[in-house]
Amino acid sequence: MNDMKNEDIRYHTVSVLVDNEAGVLARVIGLFSGRGYNIASLTVAEVDAKQRLSRITVVTSGTPMVIEQIKAQLGRLVPVHTVIDLTIEGPSVERELALVKVAATGEKRVESLRIADIFRARAVDSTNESFVFEIVGATEKLNAFIRLMEPLGLVDIARTGVAAIARGKAGM
Amino acid sequence: MSAKEMTGAKIILQALKDQGVDVVFGLPGGVTLSLYDEIYKQNELQHILVRHEQAAMHAAEGYARSTGRVGVALVTSGPGATNTITGLVDALMDSIPMVCLTGQVPTQLIGNDAFQEADTTGITRQATKHNYLVTKVEDLSRVLHEAFYVARSGRPGPVLVDLPKDVLNGFGLYTGPSKVEHKTYRPQIKGDMKQIEKAVKMLAAAKRPIIYGGGGIINSGPHASQLLAQLVKLSGAPCTLTLMGLGAFPASDKHYVGMPGMHGHYEANMAMHDCDLMLCVGARFDDRVTGRLSDFSPGSKKIHIDIDPSSINKNIVVDVGIVGDVAHVLEDMIKVWKSSQAKTDEKAIKAWWKTIDGWRARKSLDYKNDKKVIKPQYVIERLNALTKDKDIYVTTDVGQHQMWAAQYMAFEKPNHWMTSGGLGTMGYGLPAAMGAQMAHPKSVVATVTSEGSFVMNLQELATCVQYKMPVKVFLLNNGFLGMVRQWQEMFHGERYAESRLDVHPDFVKLAQSFGIKGLRAKKPDQVDSVILEALETDGPVLVDIAIDPMEKVFPMMPAGAAHNEILFGPDDQISRDVDEDDVVLA
Numbered sequence: 001m002n003d004m005k006n007e008d009i010r011y012h013t014v015s016v017l018v019d020n021e022a023g024v025l026a027r028v029i030g031l032f033s034g035r036g037y038n039i040a041s042l043t044v045a046e047v048d049a050k051q052r053l054s055r056i057t058v059v060t061s062g063t064p065m066v067i068e069q070i071k072a073q074l075g076r077l078v079p080v081h082t083v084i085d086l087t088i089e090g091p092s093v094e095r096e097l098a099l100v101k102v103a104a105t106g107e108k109r110v111e112s113l114r115i116a117d118i119f120r121a122r123a124v125d126s127t128n129e130s131f132v133f134e135i136v137g138a139t140e141k142l143n144a145f146i147r148l149m150e151p152l153g154l155v156d157i158a159r160t161g162v163a164a165i166a167r168g169k170a171g172m
Numbered sequence: 173m174s175a176k177e178m179t180g181a182k183i184i185l186q187a188l189k190d191q192g193v194d195v196v197f198g199l200p201g202g203v204t205l206s207l208y209d210e211i212y213k214q215n216e217l218q219h220i221l222v223r224h225e226q227a228a229m230h231a232a233e234g235y236a237r238s239t240g241r242v243g244v245a246l247v248t249s250g251p252g253a254t255n256t257i258t259g260l261v262d263a264l265m266d267s268i269p270m271v272c273l274t275g276q277v278p279t280q281l282i283g284n285d286a287f288q289e290a291d292t293t294g295i296t297r298q299a300t301k302h303n304y305l306v307t308k309v310e311d312l313s314r315v316l317h318e319a320f321y322v323a324r325s326g327r328p329g330p331v332l333v334d335l336p337k338d339v340l341n342g343f344g345l346y347t348g349p350s351k352v353e354h355k356t357y358r359p360q361i362k363g364d365m366k367q368i369e370k371a372v373k374m375l376a377a378a379k380r381p382i383i384y385g386g387g388g389i390i391n392s393g394p395h396a397s398q399l400l401a402q403l404v405k406l407s408g409a410p411c412t413l414t415l416m417g418l419g420a421f422p423a424s425d426k427h428y429v430g431m432p433g434m435h436g437h438y439e440a441n442m443a444m445h446d447c448d449l450m451l452c453v454g455a456r457f458d459d460r461v462t463g464r465l466s467d468f469s470p471g472s473k474k475i476h477i478d479i480d481p482s483s484i485n486k487n488i489v490v491d492v493g494i495v496g497d498v499a500h501v502l503e504d505m506i507k508v509w510k511s512s513q514a515k516t517d518e519k520a521i522k523a524w525w526k527t528i529d530g531w532r533a534r535k536s537l538d539y540k541n542d543k544k545v546i547k548p549q550y551v552i553e554r555l556n557a558l559t560k561d562k563d564i565y566v567t568t569d570v571g572q573h574q575m576w577a578a579q580y581m582a583f584e585k586p587n588h589w590m591t592s593g594g595l596g597t598m599g600y601g602l603p604a605a606m607g608a609q610m611a612h613p614k615s616v617v618a619t620v621t622s623e624g625s626f627v628m629n630l631q632e633l634a635t636c637v638q639y640k641m642p643v644k645v646f647l648l649n650n651g652f653l654g655m656v657r658q659w660q661e662m663f664h665g666e667r668y669a670e671s672r673l674d675v676h677p678d679f680v681k682l683a684q685s686f687g688i689k690g691l692r693a694k695k696p697d698q699v700d701s702v703i704l705e706a707l708e709t710d711g712p713v714l715v716d717i718a719i720d721p722m723e724k725v726f727p728m729m730p731a732g733a734a735h736n737e738i739l740f741g742p743d744d745q746i747s748r749d750v751d752e753d754d755v756v757l758a
C-alpha cells in the first residue's frame with residue numbers, strides 16, 4: 001500500500017464501458033472537471049448497438065492515489081458497467097488517427113511526402129500547394145510525425161484521441 | 173387506450189404508494205398541476221405544502237435521516253427545480269436517501285427557452301447520485317422504481333427524476349416495483365472475508381485501538397449500531413463518533429470518548445492521534461476530523477469499512493480497506509472474532525484506558541458558567557437534562573450553536589440527530605425538524621438554531637402551523653453570525669466585517685404573528701422555565717434565548733492543525749501563525 005504515496009505522475013489509459021443513455025458523457029466529463037482530474041484524450045462511440053453500450057477511452061494522468069480515485073469515482077457512476085485500467089492490467093493496443101494538413105511547394109513538398117512514406121501516412125487529399133495526410137498509430141508516433149511536419153508547412157491537425165483494447169483473447 | 177392504461181400522473185402516485193411513501197414535501201406549479209390533481213383525489217399519501225422548495229428538500233432529508241427510509245420532494249419546473257440545488261448537494265454530501273421529482277416543460281418545448289424551462293438534469297448532474305429525464309410514459313414506472321432503488325442502496329444519496337408535462341398527461345401501463353434490478357448498478361454489500369479476517373487479527377492484537385464511527389453506521393440501520401456496540405465490547409476499544417455519526421453508539425457508555433475533530437473532545441482527538449490501530453467504520457476521514465493530514469494519527473495502522481470504494485484511500489492511505497455495508501461487515505467481524513477465539517492484550521488495553529482517562533480528566537468541555545449572562549453551553553446542557561426521559565429528535569442549523577448542540581446533547585440511539593455535516597447548510601434546521609416530526613408525530617422534535625440561520629427558512633413556521641407540527645425551536649440569539657465572528661476574533665484581529673446582525677426581528681412577536689407561542693429568556697434562571705414551557709405546549713414554539721454574544725466554541729483544533737494542537741478555552745493562544753489556506757469556514 002505504501003507505494004500509493006508515491007508522488008510520481010503517470011499517464012494511464014482507462015477504458016470505461018457505459019450504457020449509452022442521455023447525458024452519460026456529460027457525467028463522465030463532469031466528474032473529471034468537478035474533481036480536478038486531467039483529461040489528456042477522450043474518445044467515445046457506441047460499440048454494441050443492441051445492448052446500447054458505448055466505450056469511453058480516457059487517457060488521464062496523476063499519482064497512483066489519484067488514478068485509484070479516478071477509477072473508483074468512475075465505477076460509482078450509475079450507468080457505468082466496467083472500468084479497466086489498460087496501463088496496468090496486462091498488455092494492450094493503443095491507436096490514434098490524425099489528419100495532418102501541410103502546405104508546401106518545391107523541396108519542402110517533396111520532403112513531406114518522403115517523411116509520410118517513412119511513417120506509412122497516406123495522402124488523402126492533395127492540391128498543388130498542399131497535402132492532407134492520414135496517419136494511424138500510437139500517440140508518440142503521431143507526435144513525432146507532426147513535429148517533423150512543422151518546419152515543412154504544417155497548417156492544421158485533427159486527431160481522434162486514443163482508442164485502446166486489451167491484447168489477447170480476454171474480453172470485458 | 174386499454175383498460176390498464178393510466179395517465180403518467182396516476183402512474184407516479186401508484187409508484188410512490190408501492191414504494192411505501194406516506195408523505196411528500198412539495199410546492200405546485202404550472203407543469204405539475206395534473207399530478208396535484210391526482211394527489212387531491214386520494215387520501216393515502218399526504219402532501220405537505222412547504223413555503224420554499226429548499227425547505228421541501230431538507231424536510232425530506234429530516235424524514236429520511238430519522239427513519240432510514242427514502243424522503244420525497246415534489247417541485248415544479250424552472251425556479252422550483254433550481255431552488256432544490258442546495259438540498260440535493262446537502263443530501264449528496266451527507267449520503268441521505270432522497271427522491272426529488274421535478275416538473276418539466278413538455279418534451280416538444282425542451283431546448284426552446286420555454287416559460288419556466290431549466291435544464292434540470294444538466295444543472296443537477298453533479299448535485300445528485302443519479303438523475304433521469306423521462307421522455308416517454310412507458311419508461312415512467314421503471315425509472316421511478318429504479319430511482320428509489322438507487323437512492324436507498326449502496327451509499328445512499330439524492331436521485332432526481334425530471335417529468336415533462338406531456339409525460340404526466342400521457343397514457344401508459346404501470347408496472348410494480350418487484351422487477352427492479354439495475355443493469356449496471358450493483359453495490360457491494362458483503363465485505364471480503366480475507367480482509368475481514370485480517371482486520372480482526374489486527375484489532376485483537378492492538379495495544380492502543382480506537383473505533384472511529386460515522387454516518388455510514390446510521391445509514392446501515394439500527395442493527396449496525398447494535399453490532400458496533402458488540403464489537404466495542406469484544407475489543408475493549410474506545411469509540412469516537414463523528415458529527416454525522418452521533419447516536420450510533422450510546423453517549424453514556426464508558427467506552428464512548430466523544431466526537432473527534434475541530435471542535436471535538438480532547439480525549440477523542442488525543443486517542444485518534446496516539447492510537448496504534450484505527451478502525452474506521454462508515455466515516456470518511458473528512459478534513460474537519462483529520463486536521464493536518466501529514467500529522468494525522470502518525471503511528472497507527474488503519475482499517476476502513478465503507479460501502480463506497482471511492483472513499484477508501486481518498487484522503488488517507490489505509491492498510492486494510494473493506495468495501496461493504498457496515499452491518500454486514502461488522503457481523504462478519506464478530507463471527508470471525510468469536511470463531512477464532514480472538515483475545516485482546518488485556519494489560520495493554522488497561523494501560524491505554526489509563527492514558528485516556530488522564531485525557532478525560534482534562535474535562536475539555538468544561539466552561540465558565542455565569543449568573544447574569546446565559547451561556548449557550550448551559551442552555552444545551554439543560555435541554556439535554558430536561559428531555560432525558562423523552563424520545564427527542566434534534567436538528568440544528570449551522571454555526572456555533574450547531575457545535576454546542578453536538579457537544580452537549582447526549583444521544584443514546586441512532587436516527588435522533590440531524591445536522592448538515594458535509595455541506596454545512598444554514599437554513600437546514602427548521603425544515604429538517606418538520607420532516608422528523610412528520611415521521612414521528614408523537615415525539616419531541618427540537619431545533620437548535622441561531623438568528624442568522626433561522627431567518628434563512630423561517631417562512632416554514634407557517635407550514636408547522638398548517639399541519640400542526642409541534643416543532644420546538646430554540647434560538648440561541650447572539651446577534652452575530654457567531655461562527656464567523658469567532659474566526660474573525662481569533663484569526664482576523666477582531667475585525668467583525670459583516671458578521672454583526674444589527675437588525676433582526678423581535679422573535680417573540682414574529683412567532684405570535686404566525687399564531688404560535690413565542691418565549692424569551694434573558695437570564696440564566698429563566699432557561700429551565702422556557703424549556704419546560706416549550707415542552708409542555710401542544711403546538712410549535714419559538715424560544716428566543718439571549719446568550720453571551722462573545723462566547724466561543726471550545727475545544728478547538730484550528731483548521732490545518734494536528735490533533736495534539738488543541739485550544740481549550742479563551743485564555744489559550746494559537747501557538748503558530750495561521751496560514752490563510754487553513755482558515756476555511758464551514
Ligand SMILES: Cc1ncc(C[n+]2csc(CCOP(=O)(O)OP(=O)(O)O)c2C)c(N)n1
Nearest residue numbers: 571572573598622623624625653654655758
Ligand atoms: C447558506 C450558508 N451561508 C453561509 C455559511 C457560512 N457560515 C457558516 S457559520 C455562519 C454563521 C451562522 O450564524 P448563526 O446562524 O447566527 O449561528 P451562530 O454561529 O451564531 O450560532 C456562516 C455565515 C453557511 N454555512 N451556509
Ligand SMILES: [Mg+2]
Nearest residue numbers: 622623652654
Ligand atoms: Mg447567531
